[in-house]
Amino acid sequence: MNKEEQVIMGLRDLYDKMVWLNKDKIDDRLKGYNSSEVHCIEYIERNVDPNVTKLAEFFYMTRGALSKITKKLIKKGLIESYQKSDNKKEIYFRLTEQGKEIYQIHEDLHKEFQERDQAVFEQITEEQFDSILSFVKKYSRHLDAEIKKQGISIKS
Template sequence: MNKEDQVIMGFRDLYNKMVWLNKDKMEDSLKGYTSTEVHCIEYIENNSDSNVTKLAETFYMTRGAISKLTQKLIKKGLIVSYQKSDNKKEIYFKLTQQGKDIYNIHEDLHKEFQERDKVVFEQVTEEQFDSVLSFLKKYNRHLDIEIKKMGIESVSE
């Protein structure tokens, strides 16, 4: 296996292990909510004026799929829609208190997982971090170009 394959397999293996390790605790703490719903809640909380278009771009989903997802979140009482007085055309979303509670549970779990994995990050030098981050940035840029070729705008631009 060449180094490119090793890197890709390493990322996949790392990601799969993180998902597997975190899965039970996430599912127990966030019972009744899908991963997509929770990440949508996270995005809405962290990005002002979230709308269907921004969510679709972020999650690489169709606007129709996002509309269904946001309607589901509205029915569950996790988000509400609103319009700005100067733009009656666009619909935006924000969290309800119940949505903020789910967001906070999710954030606390991430902090717990970060604390668990801290031992590894404490051993990484600034140069190593910079190297990995530089690689990730280059690879992301490349994938953004490939996505754009498919006629899809990427959010990381």
């Protein structure tokens, strides 16, 4: 296996281990909510005037798929829609009190997982962080270009 393959396999392995380690706690504390719903709640809380288009672009999903998720979240009482007085066409979302509770549980879990893994990050030098971040940015830009080259559109 060459170094490129080792990097890709290593990243997948890390991701799979994180998911496996975190799964039981997430399932226990966020029972009844899937990952897409929870991350949609997170995005809505952290962004100004989130709408289906912004959500779809962020999650690399179709507007139709995100529309289904937001309808589920509204039905569950986690988010509500609103319109601005100067733009009655566009529909935006915000969290309800129940949605804010789910957001906080998710944030607490992230903090717990971050604390668990802090020992590793304490050993990383600034230069190593810079190298890792540089690689991630380059690879992400490459994948963005490939997506664009293939004419894949998330807007449908």
